[in-house]
Amino acid sequence: MVHRFTVTYPLPGGEEERFAYVYLPKSYFTNEKKRYPVLYMFDGHNVFFDSDATYGKSWGLAEYLDKHKTQIIVAAVECNHSPDHGRLKEYSPFSFRDSHLGFVPGRGKDTMEWFVNVFKKYIDQTYRTLPGRKNTFIAGSSMGGLMSLYALLEYNHVFSRAAALSPSLWTSPKQLRNMILHADLHPDTVLYMDYGSEEFGNHKSQRRAFGEIATLLMWHKVSLNCRIVPEGNHSEASWEKQIPFFMSTLLYKK
Numbered sequence: 001m002v003h004r005f006t007v008t009y010p011l012p013g014g015e016e017e018r019f020a021y022v023y024l025p026k027s028y029f030t031n032e033k034k035r036y037p038v039l040y041m042f043d044g045h046n047v048f049f050d051s052d053a054t055y056g057k058s059w060g061l062a063e064y065l066d067k068h069k070t071q072i073i074v075a076a077v078e079c080n081h082s083p084d085h086g087r088l089k090e091y092s093p094f095s096f097r098d099s100h101l102g103f104v105p106g107r108g109k110d111t112m113e114w115f116v117n118v119f120k121k122y123i124d125q126t127y128r129t130l131p132g133r134k135n136t137f138i139a140g141s142s143m144g145g146l147m148s149l150y151a152l153l154e155y156n157h158v159f160s161r162a163a164a165l166s167p168s169l170w171t172s173p174k175q176l177r178n179m180i181l182h183a184d185l186h187p188d189t190v191l192y193m194d195y196g197s198e199e200f201g202n203h204k205s206q207r208r209a210f211g212e213i214a215t216l217l218m219w220h221k222v223s224l225n226c227r228i229v230p231e232g233n234h235s236e237a238s239w240e241k242q243i244p245f246f247m248s249t250l251l252y253k254k
Helices: 063-068 086-090 108-126 142-153 173-184 206-219 236-239 243-250
Strands: 002-011 014-023 038-041 071-078 096-098 103-104 135-140 161-165 191-195 223-229
Touching: 002 108, 014 063, 038 108, 063 243, 071 108, 086 108, 108 142, 135 142, 135 236, 135 243, 142 161, 142 191, 161 243, 173 206, 173 243, 191 243, 206 223, 223 243
Parallel strands: 038 071, 038 135, 135 161, 161 191, 191 223
Antiparallel strands: 002 014, 014 071, 096 103
16 A cells, blocks of 8 residues: 655755655554564655656556565655756755756755655654664665665665665766765665666766776675666666566565
């Protein structure tokens, strides 16, 4: 079952109402003593319902979790839809300049502070979660994939595992490399990271950047499940096909 409700999200100069989504496994309603790990996700409108998805195609995550009786809660929040690069700003850990986009101020830290100090607290107070780090995960794709990587590195005291699908490594590669090198990580940190083979032409030197980031993460002793998805592209339909791979990583030995 997926609950959809509104949350108040802070913005520079004001607030706005956004949809949030919480998936609960069927066992949640039959075993009132059971508690569950939680997966937090970006771009919540694209996770469950085609009717809410930006391009009319969602990941269909609830159907997969129900079919496989996966014992996890998923909590996701809609992104900023402002035409003034609202999503890029919220999902950028660092400010960057692009020849096509111009200057994009990074507000990723503000986004994560809200996720950790407001949204996660609400989820833990409202649902029967396992709130500790070992059972708290985060995932996303594209800019949401970059944010998932950022969250795992900079908020490692909160998230033990993450899935970064097609992460937008092109936005600020130098800052990202530096962040990895200086990250203070627990030894049980786990990351699933992938990129579609058909995506490498989207940004110059992306293939090399993906390999460099993967190497740095392994050097930093992150338990990394890294894949190049054959014929994978930058779309919800492609990311949906990766659900078995990243869910297996997040829940390995759980």
